[in-house]
Amino acid sequence: MSIQVRYFAALRERMGREHDQVDVFPEATVAAVWARAAGDTPLPTNTLCAVNMEYAEPSASVRDGDEVAFFPPVTGG
Amino acid sequence: MSIQVRYFAALRERMGREHDQVDVFPEATVAAVWARAAGDTPLPTNTLCAVNMEYAEPSASVRDGDEVAFFPPVTGG
Amino acid sequence: MTIVIRPQAFDPWQELQDYQRASKLGASFGATAVFVGSMRDFNEGETVQAMRLEHYQGMTERHLEKICQQAQSRWDMLDCLIVHRVGELRPSDPIVLVAVWSAHRAAAFDASRFLMEELKSSAPFWKKEQLAAGGGRWVEKNSPG
Amino acid sequence: MTIVIRPQAFDPWQELQDYQRASKLGASFGATAVFVGSMRDFNEGETVQAMRLEHYQGMTERHLEKICQQAQSRWDMLDCLIVHRVGELRPSDPIVLVAVWSAHRAAAFDASRFLMEELKSSAPFWKKEQLAAGGGRWVEKNSPG
Numbered sequence: 128m129s130i131q132v133r134y135f136a137a138l139r140e141r142m143g144r145e146h147d148q149v150d151v152f153p154e155a156t157v158a159a160v161w162a163r164a165a166g167d168t169p170l171p172t173n174t175l176c177a178v179n180m181e182y183a184e185p186s187a188s189v190r191d192g193d194e195v196a197f198f199p200p201v202t203g204g
Numbered sequence: 205m206s207i208q209v210r211y212f213a214a215l216r217e218r219m220g221r222e223h224d225q226v227d228v229f230p231e232a233t234v235a236a237v238w239a240r241a242a243g244d245t246p247l248p249t250n251t252l253c254a255v256n257m258e259y260a261e262p263s264a265s266v267r268d269g270d271e272v273a274f275f276p277p278v279t280g281g
Numbered sequence: 282m283t284i285v286i287r288p289q290a291f292d293p294w295q296e297l298q299d300y301q302r303a304s305k306l307g308a309s310f311g312a313t314a315v316f317v318g319s320m321r322d323f324n325e326g327e328t329v330q331a332m333r334l335e336h337y338q339g340m341t342e343r344h345l346e347k348i349c350q351q352a353q354s355r356w357d358m359l360d361c362l363i364v365h366r367v368g369e370l371r372p373s374d375p376i377v378l379v380a381v382w383s384a385h386r387a388a389a390f391d392a393s394r395f396l397m398e399e400l401k402s403s404a405p406f407w408k409k410e411q412l413a414a415g416g417g418r419w420v421e422k423n424s425p426g
Numbered sequence: 427m428t429i430v431i432r433p434q435a436f437d438p439w440q441e442l443q444d445y446q447r448a449s450k451l452g453a454s455f456g457a458t459a460v461f462v463g464s465m466r467d468f469n470e471g472e473t474v475q476a477m478r479l480e481h482y483q484g485m486t487e488r489h490l491e492k493i494c495q496q497a498q499s500r501w502d503m504l505d506c507l508i509v510h511r512v513g514e515l516r517p518s519d520p521i522v523l524v525a526v527w528s529a530h531r532a533a534a535f536d537a538s539r540f541l542m543e544e545l546k547s548s549a550p551f552w553k554k555e556q557l558a559a560g561g562g563r564w565v566e567k568n569s570p571g
Contacts, residue, residue: 180489199552308467
């Protein structure tokens with residue numbers, strides 16, 4: 128399955144890129160998407176995850192074509 | 205002692221006037237000022253009292269030259 | 282800290298724009314909380330055509346200053362503005378504007394609400410409604426906040 | 427219910443004036459509660475020269491709509507407006523405007539505060555400060571309200 132991965136803010140800077148396109152096995156989780164995209168880098172503490180623009184847990188599963196985003200705690204307002 | 209008495213809103217309309225000038229004995233209270241100004245009319249329930257533009261109880265005493273006001277519950281804002 | 286009793290209609294957003302432009306607050310404030318109360322055309326089951334707002338000149342200003350000072354002693358307010366209309370009002374006319382500037386949002390939220398509740402429960406203003414069905418009636422008491 | 431993400435500077439009072447004039451609220455509302463968050467020139471012991479506000483286009487709008495709907499289900503809101511700045515900001519620039527119109531004041535106060543707290547704790551925006559002393563730093567988390 129092909130997943131579009133996006134990074135924001137400090138995490139985007141740390142990754143050195145805005146997005147990735149990764150292939151994962153069916154039934155893969157958000158955490159598996161991270162592992163595939165980031166290689167050995169563990170998911171930083173406090174990182175928030177979203178699937179198709181809705182907050183999701185790392186244990187949530189993804190589907191082909193999903194957009195998965197990773198970002199630090201939000202600081203708007 | 206001479207006291208300036210003022211009425212506001214519904215109470216002003218009920219009294220049929222905006223103010224009175226009354227003479228009371230030394231050590232007179234706000235309640236005594238009312239009695240002198242209003243004659244037999246008892247102080248309507250919920251009436252608020254002020255002496256020199258500060259809220260006061262009917263039992264508060266007044267001094268020569270004071271301005272005493274009577275008015276219904278406030279409804280601003 | 283500014284308190285204005287105004288017999289003319291006012292636009293609260295225009296007041297705020299003018300007030301803030303003239304102020305020396307600069308970039309010290311991070312939060313502004315504002316409340317505007319306006320005249321509705323409907324109250325307690327009746328259509329209201331107009332309203333007369335009476336106040337106790339002198340005591341009203343003094344009392345509003347006192348509640349501003351109370352707010353200032355309880356919260357880190359950088360500034361506050363109260364504008365209150367008196368006289369003859371029409372539906373949709375703004376009645377009251379309360380604005381608080383502070384460094385952080387909790388103080389602005391808390392102080393603006395405190396000022397409104399104190400104003401409504403204790404500042405000497407009185408409303409008389411002119412009903413569409415004819416006749417006038419004094420509003421007897423404010424709803425709890 | 428209107429949500430605007432704006433890359434240009436805005437004057438919150440002008441926004442409110444324009445929005446309310448164009449609205450069909452008439453004399454149905456008795457209460458408007460507004461919060462404006464603006465950029466301070468000082469944060470966590472440092473003078474801040476400028477700020478960049480990043481967001482997740484699409485998710486941010488959708489998330490703000492969701493919290494407006496939550497507020498609408500909890501309080502009798504007649505209307506609400508959220509304007510949030512993104513891009514390059516200077517000290518004293520407004521960052522966010524939240525406004526709620528309702529018949530009575532408790533709903534306006536409660537809903538506007540709810541919207542701000544939800545926005546700050548969960549809407550995908552991120553601030554990067556440019557310090558006067560040199561260098562940039564990401565704001566790590568929002569203060570509790």
